[in-house]
Amino acid sequence: MRAYDNRHPIHHETICSSGDLGWMDRKHTKWHQVTMPLGRNGKVSETLSYVLFE
Numbered sequence: 001m002r003a004y005d006n007r008h009p010i011h012h013e014t015i016c017s018s019g020d021l022g023w024m025d026r027k028h029t030k031w032h033q034v035t036m037p038l039g040r041n042g043k044v045s046e047t048l049s050y051v052l053f054e
Helices: none
Strands: 015-020 030-040 043-053
Touching: none
Parallel strands: none
Antiparallel strands: 015 030, 030 043
8 A cells, every 4th residue: 555645635625645654563554544624614724633543
């Protein structure tokens, strides 16, 4: 699995990334990240990101 470019979301865009930490000697080396924009009153001012490991 190859890693994808991690860019900050532009306004209302949700970004999904994946990668592999195979070069590290660990059990859980595959990862998936989702970054979502957070907004209030119609204005996006923050993001929420979470990372999952397989």
